[in-house]
Amino acid sequence: xxxxxxxxxxxxxxxxxxxxxxxxxxxxxxxxxxxxxxxxxxxxxxxxxxxxxxxxxxxxxxxxxxxxxxxxxxxxxxxxxxxxxxxxxxxxxxxxxxxxxxxxxxxxxxxxxxxxxxxxxxxxxxxxxxxxxxxxxxxxxxxxxxxxxxxxxxxxxxxxxxxxxxxxxxxxxxxxxxxxxxxxxxxxxxxxxxxxxxxxxxxxxxxxxxxxxxxxxxxxxxxxxxxxxxxxxxxxxxxxxxxxxxxxxxxxxxxxxxxxxxxxxxxxxxxxxxxxxxxxxxxxxxxxxxxxxxxxxxxxxxxxxxxxxxxxxxxxxxxxxxxxxxxxxxxxxxxxxxxxxxxxxxxxxxxxxxxxxxxxxxxxxxxxxxxxxxxxxxxxxxxxx
Amino acid sequence: xxxxxxxxxxxxxxxxxxxxxxxxxxxxxxxxxxxxxxxxxxxxxxxxxxxxxxxxxxxxxxxxxxxxxxxxxxxxxxxxxxxxxxxxxxxxxxxxxxxxxxxxxxxxxxxxxxxxxxxxxxxxxxxxxxxxxxxxxxxxxxxxxxxxxxxxxxxxxxxxxxxxxxxxxxxxxxxxxxxxxxxxxxxxxxxxxxxxxxxxxxxxxxxxxxxxxxxxxxxxxxxxxxxxxxxxxxxxxxxxxxxxxxxxxxxxxxxxxx
Numbered sequence: 211x212x213x214x215x216x217x218x219x220x221x222x223x224x225x226x227x228x229x230x231x232x233x234x235x236x237x238x239x240x241x242x243x244x245x246x247x248x249x250x251x252x253x254x255x256x257x258x259x260x261x262x263x264x265x266x267x268x269x270x271x272x273x274x275x276x277x278x279x280x281x282x283x284x285x286x287x288x289x290x291x292x293x294x295x296x297x298x299x300x301x302x303x304x305x306x307x308x309x310x311x312x313x314x315x316x317x318x319x320x321x322x323x324x325x326x327x328x329x330x331x332x333x334x335x336x337x338x339x340x341x342x343x344x345x346x347x348x349x350x351x352x353x354x355x356x357x358x359x360x361x362x363x364x365x366x367x368x369x370x371x372x373x374x375x376x377x378x379x380x381x382x383x384x385x386x387x388x389x390x391x392x393x394x395x396x397x398x399x400x401x402x403x404x405x406x407x408x409x410x411x412x413x414x415x416x417x418x419x420x421x422x423x424x425x426x427x428x429x430x431x432x433x434x435x436x437x438x439x440x441x442x443x444x445x446x447x448x449x450x451x452x453x454x455x456x457x458x459x460x461x462x463x464x465x466x467x468x469x470x471x472x473x474x475x476x477x478x479x480x481x482x483x484x485x486x487x488x489x490x491x492x493x494x495x496x497x498x499x500x501x502x503x504x505x506x507x508x509x510x511x512x513x514x515x516x517x518x519x520x521x522x523x524x525x526x527x528x529x530x531x532x533x534x535x536x537x538x539x540x541x542x543x544x545x546x547x548x549x550x551x552x553x554x555x556x557x558x559x560x561x562x563x564x565x566x567x568x569x570x571x572x573x574x575x576x577x578x579x580x581x582x583x584x585x586x587x588x589x590x591x592x593x594x595x
Numbered sequence: 596x597x598x599x600x601x602x603x604x605x606x607x608x609x610x611x612x613x614x615x616x617x618x619x620x621x622x623x624x625x626x627x628x629x630x631x632x633x634x635x636x637x638x639x640x641x642x643x644x645x646x647x648x649x650x651x652x653x654x655x656x657x658x659x660x661x662x663x664x665x666x667x668x669x670x671x672x673x674x675x676x677x678x679x680x681x682x683x684x685x686x687x688x689x690x691x692x693x694x695x696x697x698x699x700x701x702x703x704x705x706x707x708x709x710x711x712x713x714x715x716x717x718x719x720x721x722x723x724x725x726x727x728x729x730x731x732x733x734x735x736x737x738x739x740x741x742x743x744x745x746x747x748x749x750x751x752x753x754x755x756x757x758x759x760x761x762x763x764x765x766x767x768x769x770x771x772x773x774x775x776x777x778x779x780x781x782x783x784x785x786x787x788x789x790x791x792x793x794x795x796x797x798x799x800x801x802x803x804x805x806x807x808x809x810x811x812x813x814x815x816x817x818x819x820x821x822x823x824x825x826x827x828x829x830x831x832x833x834x835x836x837x838x839x840x841x842x843x844x845x846x847x848x849x850x851x852x853x
């Protein structure tokens with residue numbers, strides 16, 4: 211029994227292993243030439259995998275066993291955290307990747323499904339972060355986990371105000387409104403003394419059910435950097451948000467959002483309330499960004515206006531474009547590349563916006579559907595025959 | 596005594612100084628196949644856009660049966676039971692045939708956020724029944740399409756795309772079907788095949804009234820019960836095809852005779 215199952219599922223295991231090894235090396239290695247070598251090897255491996263039909267087998271195996279695939283990738287993520295448990299910086303990067311991927315899920319719903327451009331993603335992330343900073347300070351007795359959710363709710367509520375002018379405009383104009391909002395948000399923070407002005411606010415660490423996140427990871431569970439706790443929580447958040455995104459995509463919600471993106475006039479003529487679906491997509495997406503921001507605030511220990519720049523919003527949009535519009539899976543590796551590479555190549559750091567701009571232009575020119583194009587949408591239990 | 600399914604009275608639409616429709620009076624009887632003809636720019640598509648709520652009329656009324664539907668939004672019009680196809684196809688190109696058909700059946704979907712996310716059992720049942728309904732509709736309308744249920748629209752030929760668009764308009768069982776030049780981009784034989792399928796459908800659904808915008812006159816002659824000719828937003832003739840084709844004003848509008 212076991213061997214026959216293994217014969218069908220080994221490609222999934224191989225994929226999980228490859229994901230683990232490559233992400234581990236990217237996070238662990240420090241020399242620039244090592245990273246450069248790795249950057250050369252990965253595409254080569256992918257190329258040969260495609261040439262010898264291994265990619266096709268992997269895709270087949272993944273489609274055949276979705277639950278098993280998720281389990282394998284969860285395991286490799288956990289293994290990654292365990293093996294990196296003493297490396298502060300690698301874990302910080304990993305947690306940042308997870309938080310960025312969480313925001314990108316929101317952008318996937320807004321941009322990839324409903325066709326709403328949002329160049330203010332980092333502002334909603336910031337709203338979540340400041341919610342955490344304010345609520346965590348005051349002795350109101352709110353549990354920290356609830357504050358994370360409240361951060362998401364506040365971002366969603368403010369977003370539902372911003373959507374009103376966005377709904378009255380189309381295309382570039384809607385994009386301009388979101389850009390303006392992002393800039394306004396930063397200026398607002400800088401002049402607001404209650405929120406700490408340009409210096410920002412200090413945020414104390416999370417404490418969930420007596421588990422103090424500011425301490426090292428409990429020795430009883432293997433010990434490690436205090437970032438282990440945050441990384442684990444960020445992983446849980448991403449899993450939750452990812453599942454939600456997939457549930458939306460495979461239901462009537464995703465179908466209606468897709469229809470709104472593809473043709474508003476036709477949608478309206480067939481009873482679809484265009485505004486309703488845009489509001490829903492915008493709200494859910496900002497909810498994700500807000501929760502991600504709340505977790506980020508407690509992890510980094512302080513919030514300041516300088517962390518929420520327009521350029522960060524642009525990076526987030528480039529993650530979605532790089533991965534593949536509307537493909538919830540592909541934004542995770544894309545977030546990894548966009549977050550980790552500039553940190554590993556100090557040379558890039560300074561020019562990272564320029565570099566990503568070039569990459570986005572190349573993507574739009576040569577592979578407009580992204581590195582991993584979105585597959586044909588499928589409703590649940592309608593396995594194609 | 597025939598009943599009117601749809602009545603437009605004194606319908607006027609102005610864009611600035613231009614009157615795209617100018618006091619149009621038009622009615623469709625229950626179960627009638629009405630041909631709407633006229634030179635380019637005579638207001639045919641504008642008429643459809645007013646009926647479906649995309650444009651608001653400057654003046655005049657539209658009644659569906661006994662209900663006044665003047666100025667209703669596109670969403671409301673759909674709920675009232677008027678559906679349409681577009682001159683340039685407006686399907687969702689990257690979605691499957693099944694998804695496109697289901698998108699035509701909004702009023703039978705359960706759309707709550709919580710229900711869709713958490714009540715997956717119910718969603719599964721709905722998807723199963725919607726799939727069954729789509730499959731059955733395709734089977735009755737054009738059985739060759741059933742095997743393409745999970746193909747994306749981009750993989751279909753022009754005539755199959757038209758068929759899907761017509762089926763999307765039919766799946767919600769409308770009272771009025773508006774067809775905006777379904778022959779555009781198709782060969783004569785393909786159009787003919789599509790029209791035969793439509794006629795067969797109509798024979799099974801006596802209550803369905805259809806308005807067809809068309810340029811191919813022999814088609815109009817073959818399938819329409821009655822014709823209305825528009826020119827400069829006004830009705831210049833109506834009657835059977837033979838009556839209309841011999842009308843002096845129609846010949847002037849089309850051929851420029853004096």
